[in-house]
Amino acid sequence: MKTKALESWEKDILRCIRCAYCFVDCPVLKELGWESAGARSKIILSYGLKEGEIEPNQLIKDRLFQCCLCAQCEINCPAKVKVASVVRAARRDLVEAGHYFEAHRMMKEMIKKTGNLYGEERKDFHYPKLGAEFALFVGCVGKYREEESLKRTLELLKELGVSFTTIEEVCCGGVFGDVGFEASQEDAEHIKEEIKKTKAKKLLTTCPMCYRTFKEDPRFKDLGVEVLHITQLLEKLEFPVKTERIVTYHDPCDLGRHSDLYQVPRNVIRKFAPNFQEMVKNRENAHCCGAGGGVRGSFTRLSINMAKKRLQEAIDTGAEVLLTECASCLHNFKNAKKRKQKIEIYNISEFLSLLMDGEVK
Amino acid sequence: MLKQLRAIVGEENVSDDLADRYIYGSDASIHQSSPSVVVRPGSIKEIQEILRFANREKIPVVPRGAGTGESGSAVPLDGGIVLDLKRMDKILEIRPQDMFCRVEPGVINDELNRELKPYGFFFPPTPASGKVCTIGGMIANNASGMRAIKYGATRDAVLGLKVVLANGDLVRMGTSTIIQASGYQLERLMVGSEGTLGVMVEATLRLKPLPEERAVGRALFYELSQAGDAVSKIITEGIVPSALELMDEVAIKSVNKALKAGLPEVEALILFECDGIKASFNHEIQKIKKICEDCGAFDIIISDNPEEMEKLWEVRSSIFPATSMYKEDRIRATLAEDITVPVSRLPELVEGIHRIARENGIIIGTYGHAGEGLIHTAFLVNPRVSDEWDRTRKAVDEVFALVQHLGGTTSGEHGIGISKAPYFKKERKELLELMRGIKKVFDPHNILNPHKLMDAPEDFFTATKLRYPVKERR
C-alpha cells in the first residue's frame, strides 16, 4: 500500500519507544482488551504499513479506525508522539487505497446532497440579524441530533441579549480529516462567504469540533474573524440564576485535550452551580465519551460502551446533573443512559436556559 | 490448532489475524518476530488445557504480560502461541495482618498499589513502567526500581506462586508465610525465569508498610565524576536512602525537551529520597546534603511537599521514552540498558561508558539507580543508517566487557531476553549446562519460550527482524 500521508509522520513513528504508557486510560483498549486495539499498537501498525511489512486487511483497518482520537495517549506519552495525527495519516492512506468505511463515505455524499452529515432534510434555524456581533455556527450534530438542546442554547443567547446571527450552514467538514477523507474546499468557501456576508467580527461555535476546525483547518486559514466557543462567551456573562444541585462536568476531547479549554467551562459552571463535583478523571485525563474519531458511525456498540463507562464515572461523583458543552458527547451519553439512572444530562448552555425558565431546579 | 484453542478459551479470545500477530510479535525491545496465534485465557483451567495441548503437539508457548520488556523476553522467537495474560487481573486477597496479598498474574503494578494504599501497605518494587507492567512480567523478569536499594527487588517479595507447568500440571511453590526453610525454594527459581519454566498464574506477595512520610532531594553537579563520588560516599556512610538516582547530561536535556522540565543542563544530577518518620530521616537527608556539598554539588533542593516531590520524580520516570527526543534524527534503541556493578565501581562504569561512546562516535546517555550500582544506557541511534548500527553494536560489546571487568552483571532488572543473551552467556559460562538441565526437567519438550536465556542465538542483532527500517544489514 502507498503510504504518502504516513511518510510525513515517520519521526513520530520512530520516536515511539513502545513503552505502552499509552495503554493507561486508552478507552478503546479498555473495551476491547486486545493489545492491537491500544494506542501503541496503532503506531506499530502504522510503522508496519509504512515499511511494507504488513498489508491492510479487515482487522488492521478496524484497529486503525477503532480510535476516538481522544488523544489521552498523547497526554501519557513521555516521548510526545502525536499519536492522533499518526492515526489520522494512516486512515488517510487506507482510504486512499480504498479501505474506507461505508458509513464515512456516505457522510461525504450526504453533505453533497443536503449540506449535513446525516443527509437529513435541511433545517435552518432562522435568527438572521444584520449587524450582529457574532456569526453563529451550530454544526450538524446539534442541529440534527440534539435539536431540543440546541434550541435551548439559542434561547439562552437571546435571553442574555447576545447579538448573533445564524448563517446558512453546510458541514464544517472537521470529521473528514479524522476518518481519512478530504474535506470539501467548496463547502469551506461557502461558509467563509456566509460569514463575510454577516459582517460579524466574531464567529461563535457551539460544537467543539467545529470550533477546532475553524481554528486549525488550513481551509479556514483566511477566515478573518475571531473564533470563539460558546463557553468562552458565557464565561464573560452573568446569570441571574443558581442551582443547589450537585453538578459535574465532562470535558469534551475537542474542547479539552485538543483546544486546551479546561478552566473556561468550569468558570461558567461556578457562576451558577456552587455544588460542583469533579469526576476522578478530569481535564487532560478525562475519559472520552466514545463518540469521536468516527467511531460512533462505524463501531456503534464500542462507542456506546465507552459512553456507559464515562456516564458511570459521572454518577459515581454523586452528581445529579452531568454537564458538558458538546452535542456529540451529549448525544452519546443520552444514548448510553439507562432509564433507572437518575442523572440528568445537559449542555451547560441548555441547562442554563432551562434554569432561567424555571424548568429545572 | 485454532480449533482446539477456540474450544478452550472461546472464539473471541483467539486470533491468528495478521494485525494481532504483528502486534504481539514485539515488545519494548528492538526485536520483532510474530507468533502464529495469540490466545487470551481467562482462568487457570484454560491455561492448563492450552499447555496440555501445546505440550502434546510440541507448539511453543510464550507467556506475555504488558509487553514492556526491553530485551525481547516476550518476543516469540519460534512463533507458536503467545499467551496474553492481561485478562487475569484480579486481586484475590489482601491480608495486612499476614503481610501478604494474593493476585492473578495480569494485575498491573500501580493498580495493586492503589488497592493496597488504604490498608497502609505497598508492594515495594517500583519499576518506572509500573503504570502498565504486570505482576507476572515483573516476577518473570525480577523487575525492580529505584526503591530496591531499601526495599529490594521483586524476588524479595515473592512468597509463593501457583505455576502451570509445561505439561499442564498446576503446582504450588513457596508459602504464605514471611519466612520458610522448607527445602528448595522453587518460587525463587521462577523469579527471572522469563517464561521458560512455567506460567505463573497466581502470586502471593509480601507487602511492606507504607512509610508515613518521605522527603526528596535533588543535587546538581558540574562534573559527572563528582556525582559518582557522592553516590559512593553516601553508601559508605551507611545511609540507606529509599532511592538514590543519577542522571547525566543527555538524560537531563531529554526530559527538558519532553516535559519542558527546565532543569539546568549540567553534567549530572542526583535525586535522593529518604522515608519513614520525619524525625529520623531528616538527619539522613541532611547527611546526604552535606556529602553532596562536599563533592561539589550546587543548587540542592529538598522537599517534603507531595506535589513538589512528584514533580521531582516525574523527571526521573520519564527519562526512558524522553531520551528519544534528545536529537531530531535519533531514536532510543533499547540496548545494554540495565548493567549493574558493585556500587563503588559506579564512577568507573559511567566514565567508561562515556569514553566508549566518544571512541565509537555515538551518543549514549546514562542514568539509573545509582544506589544499586545500576546504570541505564540510552543508545541514541539514527535507525536508518546501517553504519551507525555497526558502531553501536561494537559499543554494546565494549560496554558489557567493561561491566564484566568491573565485577558487574549483564542485567540488574530488565532480564536477559534476546538482546542481552550473548553477554549473559559469557558471564554465566560455567552455569549454562546446569541451567539447560533445569529447563529440561521443567519443560522436556522445550515448548516454553524456547531459545531464550542460555539457549538464545549468539548474535542478538540478527536473531530477529529489527523494528527499525535499517537500510543494509550485515
Ligand SMILES: Cc1cc2nc3c(=O)[nH]c(=O)nc-3n(C[C@H](O)[C@H](O)[C@H](O)COP(=O)(O)OP(=O)(O)OC[C@H]3O[C@@H](n4cnc5c(N)ncnc54)[C@H](O)[C@@H]3O)c2cc1C
Ligand atoms: C519505559 C519503561 C521503563 C521501564 N522501567 C523499568 C524499571 O524501572 N525497572 C524494571 O525492572 N523494569 C523496567 N522496565 C522493563 C519492564 O517493564 C519490566 O521488565 C516488566 O516487569 C515487564 O512486565 P510486563 O508485564 O510488560 O512483561 P512482558 O514484557 O510481557 O514479559 C516479560 C517476561 O515475562 C514473561 N511472563 C510474563 N508474564 C508471565 C507469567 N504470568 N508467567 C510466566 N512468565 C511470564 C514473558 O514471557 C517474558 O519473558 C521498563 C520498561 C519500559 C518500557
